[in-house]
Amino acid sequence: MRRRPGIAGLQNAAATRDKFRLVGENVAKVRTDVMQEQLATFRSQLEEFARKHKSDIRKNSVFRQQFHEMCAKVGVDPLASNKGVWAELLGIGDFYYELGVQIVDICIATRSHNGGLIDLLELRKLLCQKRKTDLGSLSSDDCLRAISKLKVLGSGFEVISVGKKKLVRSVPTELNKDHNGILELAQAKGYVTVEQVEKDFSWSTGRAIDALETLLKEGLAMIDDGHRDGKRRYWFPCVTLSSDASGSEAKS
């Protein structure tokens, strides 16, 4: 294309460029659509194969590795055993182990925004999403059973009840950084309340209560129910107040 002088020439060139861009965008869009479609097929096929040919895949170690790599690349969870009669009755087979690994996986993945405390129902929902099944096929009893198989790995991973809700805690007290945040908060007044903690960190109710109760159990906190507003206060005598120096005088 030869460049022609004048305003008409410039406008012409601009129009051509626009057209090229439009075609380019179109192609890109179509390409993405096609790929999405192919990716969906790819995934569903891999999922089906993982379920159907599990033992065959495991037998051939070279192919097993290739299969895993495929699954990992397109985002398919290769763990997809059906529950089966044996698992149901005796708790043997891979089903509960697989479930256990997936449960911990979800707990780790969601830890950054729930602090290692997840509602059992939400866990089940995410689990079903991962396994591509509906919520009915995976009971909370299955989850509890899978979690109980993890008991030998130490007591950090457990199911606790807060009110009516069942929560799964995946961070052991020894590694829980939530407590540091609460102690820092307590430096202002020497005490905190559940509401205050929830508001300041925008945590869910269960998370704040669990953290405070653990601190109480650890002997770091004391409770005061006698205040006029009726809200339980958690006092932290071990925390040095940021503005107050009288406590230190008495100590020395």
Added chain:
Amino acid sequence: MSVGAADWLPAATVMASGRPVLSAGEIERHLLPLVDLEPEENPRLAPLRGCLLVLTSHRLVFLHEASLSARALPLASIIHTYPPHRRHNHSPLRSLFSSSSSSSSSHHPRIRIQISLPLSRSEVVAVVVTCKADVDVFYGRLLEVIRTRAWEATASAAPASGAPVAEGAAPAEEDLAIRMPVVGVAGILRKEQETWESAGQNLQDAFQDLNALMSKAKEMMELAEKMRQKLLTNSSAQSNSNDEEMGSKQDLQDLLLSVGIVSPVTKETAGALYHQQLSRQLADFVRVPVERAGGMMALVDVYCLFNRARGTELISPEDLLQACSLWEKFDVPVMLRKFDSGVKVIQTKTHSDDEVFARISSLAQKPDALLKGISPSDAAFTLGIAPALAKEHLLNAENKGLLCRDVSPDGFRFYINLFNEIDLQNIHLPKTHGLYHTWISVATAAH
């Protein structure tokens, strides 16, 4: 008897944990403890003794565990293998030259292998299995691996791997170049379309049955990689990407951590060595994630990560625990730690008690701490760890005699232990140097 003597075989690299380093695409197939390698005809070649034999898809690795050194026999150099037999009476020459130790091993099953070494002609060596293992199973695997010739596949794939993204499209492009030169916008569009059409066709063919998928596995892996790259770049470039796309991107990123151990130790390949080898593999694997987590990680998290890296070859929690407990016997940089609360964690040895104690005692010697002591929360803030763990560390330090505790209604406070400083000979003489002196000067200054 060291492996180093057998310099007629190429050396193989070994991890600090005592696991052989495998090349890309190499997969472990079978392990045998306590194997000798004896040259049968050439007395100048030094034998290998008491090695762990690792049969991979590419090599026979003879690993001397005590010295952490290894020699490898590439399977490509094997010309012929003879079935295992228990008595050797085929070589009268050998019995003349052989040393005394080989006579004791004569009743052990041996597998003779004819190999071609780079510098000499062909040699005959014998793999002598001195442990009670099923030699026939090993021989079966060896034949199978040699028949598969996996080393050729990786050798041919290696040069092409420079452009992994374009690989899947390559065949289609070649076809196209012959049929129709790519000219202009229309040409580009057509090329684009045909690329994707062929990919779709490939996809359909591959997933007809398991055998089809196996034979097309390489292509499918490339296609998967291509899709992944495209999807990741696309959704990061387009800000207006829809929910579905974001969802699938999320899926991809979730599972990125699952690509890991190419050749997981299994009961099938390792046999009696299962827990020991698992333990070594775990030590290699766990070091990086634990360091990234700040030197300490709950055992449950490790269980999840390790199993994810192994794909479908899950191990049970009991196996994991046993693998961890075997670490005491090896020199590995990680250790299992059990808290009084029953919580089990894996920590790096650099994150060990000694280092923590050093930091605690320096914290307790600050002027402020000499006066008021330190509480678990103080230690938690300074050490950047959870209060419960800080308290645990403080109590441990007290057990060691580094700290003294003061129990009050306010909870525990810990002070540096000055009793160590007091000289039994003259108790009443204040010192003019050292910790005791610092403490006195700080205490008097405060009043």
